[in-house]
Amino acid sequence: MNRVVVTGLGVISAAGHNAAEFWKSVSAGQSSIGDITTIPTDLLTIAIGAEVKDYEPTDHFSAKELGLLDRFSQFGLVAAREAIAESGISFEGERGERTATIIGSGVGGQATLDGAYWTIYAEKKTRLHPFTIPRLMINAAPSQITMEHGITGPAYSLASACSSATHAIGHAFHMVRSGMMDAAVTGGAEATITVGTMKGWEALRVMATDTCRPFSKDRTGMVLGEGAAIFVLETLENAQARGANIYAEICGLGMSSDAMDITLPDPKGAARAITGALKDGGLNPEDIDYVNAHGTGTAANDVSETKALKLAFGDHAKKLAVSSSKSMFGHALGGAGALELAVTILGIRDGIAAPTANYNEPDPECDLDYVPNEAREMKIGAAISNSFAFGGLNAVVAVKAFEG
């Protein structure tokens, strides 16, 4: 089996338009949640979100390119460009055929879909733009990435709601580890802050009214985010042969299904995924220093995740630094696991556990160390990033500091 390392990383999110800006903001514990400005808010009861602010599509794409790119694909492309440039990898020749492109997204081109329905039902028009389908399809992001970079290996999108990106990254990791592929471009992309989607989330009654306060007693729910994070994964052999910079080593993947409820989480299911990731990575519970939690800020998730960590780690749970980055850049749904893995990997690189922002008061049912409000300098030898989706689909990736 190959060892699998991360050689490139690209990000666009409310916390920054590239990895450096993003990490500067996140490691400082700044919350990027604010009033929604990219859509009309007159129909919304909840009008806060974590939008990619000051984003100008024309800074990144020509008018002709933009005709085919929904916002979620644009985010995927922007992050992929950064990750690929950063890694210095070339897809010329056989390398292109031996590279997979697997991108998680929960719902694909929602802005395109929302706009198309408005055109038909509200404006009563009888025809839609011919690019409606190629823009909105959920595989548009991976397809556009393969076309821009000439990556000709297996490519597809993977959807499991809030776990999409983590499932995608995990799958790509296993492909490279097994030797099926030499490299992978993988991550997640999402942009679902549309009027229709926001109304849907409002109706579920789980949206925060003030801001996202994971694990804090006074939390009122989740806040939607958006963006993308993309990684270049390679076999250690390839990375070393071309002298690439290595961020960290991906070493384990755990997956499970609760088979219980369509929205409520089951701590036992989450714990099985965590334990699975440790086993797959050859790690003992004591090896883990940091957990990037799913931490949505809902009543149900935060209590359930705390229980799951105790089930999986036993006594070691109290020693873990656990934080939720959603407190800073919201819940990017199918992109969330990728953005949070970026926080985990950059934390390993710099020896910083990013905090849980907006934390006010302890909840007796959430009694672990959530790194409240301020980042902590600490050596992170190994870490996990948790994603637990609606529908009970859990995915956890384990990462460790690279040691040759």
Add this chain to the structure above:
Amino acid sequence: MADIEGDIFDIIAEKAAVDRGKIHANAKLEELEVESLDVVEIIFAIEEKFDVDIPFNANDQELEFKTVNDVVKAVEGLIAESAG
């Protein structure tokens, strides 16, 4: 107000698939096996029926509906408010 109560009983019976005969004002939602997602659907149906907005957040531990009567009282209050 008796009609409001009856309508709410009907909605709970339908949405949570509970025997209508088991529903009374002091019945606890938990005992009727009304699950969290049922509560959200019940509130939606009540809002549609009475044209009111019920400020319910599933994460708000202070504002929990424990009994059938808690729901009825909240709706009666909101209807009185919007009429006033």
